[in-house]
Amino acid sequence: MSDHVTDDNIDQTIDFDELQSQSDETTFNEKSNESNHTEDEDIEEQQHFFDIINTFRYYKSFNMKKVQKRIDFVNTMTTAHQNLLENYSKHLTEVQTSILHNYEIIKVIIGDAAKIFRNHLFLKDNKKSSLTLKSEKDLDISRIDSILNQIVREWCHEGINERESCFVPILNTIEKYFPLVENRNQIRILVPGAGLGRLPFEIAKRGYSCQGNEFSLMMLFVANFILNKIDSIDVFTFYPWVSHFSNNLQSNHQILPIKFPDVNPATISKDVDFSMVAGSFIEIFNQQKNQFDCVVTCFFLDTAQNIVAYIETIWNILKTGGIWINFGPLLYHYADMTDCSIEPSYEIVREIIESFNFQFLEEKTNQICYYTRNPNSMVSYQYHSIFFVCRK
Amino acid sequence: MSDHVTDDNIDQTIDFDELQSQSDETTFNEKSNESNHTEDEDIEEQQHFFDIINTFRYYKSFNMKKVQKRIDFVNTMTTAHQNLLENYSKHLTEVQTSILHNYEIIKVIIGDAAKIFRNHLFLKDNKKSSLTLKSEKDLDISRIDSILNQIVREWCHEGINERESCFVPILNTIEKYFPLVENRNQIRILVPGAGLGRLPFEIAKRGYSCQGNEFSLMMLFVANFILNKIDSIDVFTFYPWVSHFSNNLQSNHQILPIKFPDVNPATISKDVDFSMVAGSFIEIFNQQKNQFDCVVTCFFLDTAQNIVAYIETIWNILKTGGIWINFGPLLYHYADMTDCSIEPSYEIVREIIESFNFQFLEEKTNQICYYTRNPNSMVSYQYHSIFFVCRK
Numbered sequence: 001m002s003d004h005v006t007d008d009n010i011d012q013t014i015d016f017d018e019l020q021s022q023s024d025e026t027t028f029n030e031k032s033n034e035s036n037h038t039e040d041e042d043i044e045e046q047q048h049f050f051d052i053i054n055t056f057r058y059y060k061s062f063n064m065k066k067v068q069k070r071i072d073f074v075n076t077m078t079t080a081h082q083n084l085l086e087n088y089s090k091h092l093t094e095v096q097t098s099i100l101h102n103y104e105i106i107k108v109i110i111g112d113a114a115k116i117f118r119n120h121l122f123l124k125d126n127k128k129s130s131l132t133l134k135s136e137k138d139l140d141i142s143r144i145d146s147i148l149n150q151i152v153r154e155w156c157h158e159g160i161n162e163r164e165s166c167f168v169p170i171l172n173t174i175e176k177y178f179p180l181v182e183n184r185n186q187i188r189i190l191v192p193g194a195g196l197g198r199l200p201f202e203i204a205k206r207g208y209s210c211q212g213n214e215f216s217l218m219m220l221f222v223a224n225f226i227l228n229k230i231d232s233i234d235v236f237t238f239y240p241w242v243s244h245f246s247n248n249l250q251s252n253h254q255i256l257p258i259k260f261p262d263v264n265p266a267t268i269s270k271d272v273d274f275s276m277v278a279g280s281f282i283e284i285f286n287q288q289k290n291q292f293d294c295v296v297t298c299f300f301l302d303t304a305q306n307i308v309a310y311i312e313t314i315w316n317i318l319k320t321g322g323i324w325i326n327f328g329p330l331l332y333h334y335a336d337m338t339d340c341s342i343e344p345s346y347e348i349v350r351e352i353i354e355s356f357n358f359q360f361l362e363e364k365t366n367q368i369c370y371y372t373r374n375p376n377s378m379v380s381y382q383y384h385s386i387f388f389v390c391r392k
Numbered sequence: 393m394s395d396h397v398t399d400d401n402i403d404q405t406i407d408f409d410e411l412q413s414q415s416d417e418t419t420f421n422e423k424s425n426e427s428n429h430t431e432d433e434d435i436e437e438q439q440h441f442f443d444i445i446n447t448f449r450y451y452k453s454f455n456m457k458k459v460q461k462r463i464d465f466v467n468t469m470t471t472a473h474q475n476l477l478e479n480y481s482k483h484l485t486e487v488q489t490s491i492l493h494n495y496e497i498i499k500v501i502i503g504d505a506a507k508i509f510r511n512h513l514f515l516k517d518n519k520k521s522s523l524t525l526k527s528e529k530d531l532d533i534s535r536i537d538s539i540l541n542q543i544v545r546e547w548c549h550e551g552i553n554e555r556e557s558c559f560v561p562i563l564n565t566i567e568k569y570f571p572l573v574e575n576r577n578q579i580r581i582l583v584p585g586a587g588l589g590r591l592p593f594e595i596a597k598r599g600y601s602c603q604g605n606e607f608s609l610m611m612l613f614v615a616n617f618i619l620n621k622i623d624s625i626d627v628f629t630f631y632p633w634v635s636h637f638s639n640n641l642q643s644n645h646q647i648l649p650i651k652f653p654d655v656n657p658a659t660i661s662k663d664v665d666f667s668m669v670a671g672s673f674i675e676i677f678n679q680q681k682n683q684f685d686c687v688v689t690c691f692f693l694d695t696a697q698n699i700v701a702y703i704e705t706i707w708n709i710l711k712t713g714g715i716w717i718n719f720g721p722l723l724y725h726y727a728d729m730t731d732c733s734i735e736p737s738y739e740i741v742r743e744i745i746e747s748f749n750f751q752f753l754e755e756k757t758n759q760i761c762y763y764t765r766n767p768n769s770m771v772s773y774q775y776h777s778i779f780f781v782c783r784k
Binding site: 069070072073074076077081084085087088091245246247248249250251253254302306308309312329330331332335340341342343344345346347348351352355365377378379380381382383384385386 | 643772
């Protein structure tokens with residue numbers, strides 16, 4: 001599965017030896033590292049880190065090839081067809097320019113990721129040699145497009161409708177059940193599936209102490225970059241829809257420039273404990289008890305392979321009387337994968353929640369919302385979400 | 393790639409030698425066969441026919457295994473979790489029953505497909521021996537789920553909203569531009585991408601002569617079954633959403649029984665020429681000129697690899713003054729495939745249409761509609777379609 005890469009593929013070398021420690025930043029921890037990892041597990045984790053960095057690095061060559069394939073196909077056509085496609089051909093070169101621009105931002109993100117996730121770097125040389133450099137075809141580079149779309153959802157003005165449909169009901173509910181103003185930072189809130197950190201940021205901005213938890217290293221790299229390296233508004237411009245070849249009304253919708261972030265991420269009060277923890281929700285939290293006043297799950301429950309274990313862990317980590325707020329559909333992530341998974345209906349999920357003695361305080365179905373929607377596209381995935389509030 | 397299959401996998405043998413010719417039915421032709429095929433092309437076509445039949449035959453074992461995997465996963469859990477999942481386990485056995493029921497209908501469909509597509513059967517024995525029986529993992533069996541969902545869209549009461557949002561504007565437009573009542577059957581209308589035949593059926597039912605064209609043999613098998621073998625309403629019950637494990641509010645939404653057909657398919661007047669032709673739109677029609685009074689494309693343009701060739705072919709086959717009616721988004725089918733494809737925006741498609749000297753008579757964007765939507769699901773793909781009418 002390993003492969004050689006040329007200079008053309010990999011534009012930037014991250015020098016693992018010259019990294020400096022960071023300070024005055026949102027903490028990014030890996031709690032699962034605190035347990036006793038075996039050497040094999042360490043190597044597996046290093047390999048995953050290495051794969052993600054390489055996935056980002058292949059973005060340029062992968063996407064440039066996709067466009068080149070289209071240019072080559074046009075060149076096989078009759079002259080009459082090529083003439084009719086003159087504007088399309090011009091558009092394809094603009095798509096290439098946008099890809100190159102996105103890649104400049106990606107290089108900054110992965111450069112910083114290698115610095116902050118320093119625990120990954122303390123590899124003895126003999127361990128380093130067991131890591132393999134996977135080829136482009138062995139990495140799912142299309143996932144980076146989802147990350148670019150996720151930046152719009154969480155950190156761009158253009159994502160405001162998505163955030164209002166699910167973050168605002170959650171934030172209002174937190175302030176309803178934890179209305180106190182003084183010592184608000186004593187209220188501890190957990191957000192598993194924190195993505196790029198906007199929801200925990202909004203909670204912390206309102207004065208609550210908040211920990212985000214995220215499994216995806218890709219998400220964590222970008223979250224770290226936004227939360228720790230940016231201290232003003234609209235400093236970056238990127239092209240989040242550049243890989244959306246289909247369903248464009250206008251050609252320029254594919255290469256629409258979008259700015260981020262829409263707020264200054266460096267505005268959390270020093271009194272508030274705001275952190276992100278990397279790793280699996282179950283692995284990190286299943287042995288903890290009575291730790292949080294509130295758990296917020298937003299588009300998260302359906303990332304479970306065994307949703308019963310998620311509900312059990314939420315029950316355990318909440319203090320008695322603690323509040324669980326949920327918003328999202330049940331688009332089970334593992335349903336079509338080779339890994340094992342169960343996908344109970346909401347009817348059954350609800351029964352299981354009640355079996356743990358959670359008390360339903362509020363409950364609404366059919367909450368219309370979108371997830372990383374391209375507002376100009378001729379297709380959008382509309383979710384009819386469930387919102388509920390439970391007390392332990 | 394070939395594999396042995398056990399009796400457990402394949403429930404029914406189609407006896408190719410005992411087939412009878414059919415009469416008084418909607419004609420299903422393969423026009424591309426009229427050209428001079430090479431022996432290699434014949435074998436390739438036979439292999440494709442054989443693969444599709446086998447894809448249908450593997451439906452049961454493929455889907456039963458998917459459920460069994462979930463049952464096995466539950467069995468690995470703690471007793472406490474298993475007890476909480478008692479209703480889920482019961483539900484999984486009901487899912488299995490629904491799969492078995494769907495398979496009974498599939499057996500009837502493929503039994504009849506082998507009869508009607510008789511041209512596939514005249515293989516010399518030495519050619520037959522070169523056909524390989526592909527294994528389950530080499531066939532895309534999940535496509536059958538799309539076909540079951542397509543039956544709801546086209547031939548069930550539950551699909552009425554989808555049909556009203558796109559078929560009704562098309563049918564009204566046909567009657568607006570071809571309002572005559574006498575000799576209506578002299579008006580020749582072509583529907584490429586005819587799917588399960590409901591749209592050409594509705595056109596023929598209004599008295600116009602109509603030819604459907606469809607590339608997918610899977611679609612054609614089911615279209616043949618419905619149009620030629622059913623002569624009353626609601627005769628079959630099936631479970632179209634049985635493979636939808638995610639996004640169910642209630643467990644019984646996954647195993648909802650639906651009846652088909654909602655109309656009697658055997659009600660086309662004998663005076664009307666109503667037929668379906670199998671094969672690629674370009675291959676069949678690109679050499680024909682001035683054949684049709686009207687071409688209707690509904691969720692079809694984006695099935696093109698080269699949409700310019702589609703537009704050119706539509707221009708050629710229309711009579712001077714003929715009408716082209718289009719409804720659909722631009723969800724280009726080949727965009728993410730290894731085959732070559734171009735995906736111009738509607739802006740560029742429109743320019744190309746005008747370059748062929750088509751005259752736009754009507755044009756609307758943002759026509760909200762759905763395609764094989766499960767009305768109970770917590771997710772739906774919403775299309776913002778384009779509707780236009782052009783004159784040659």
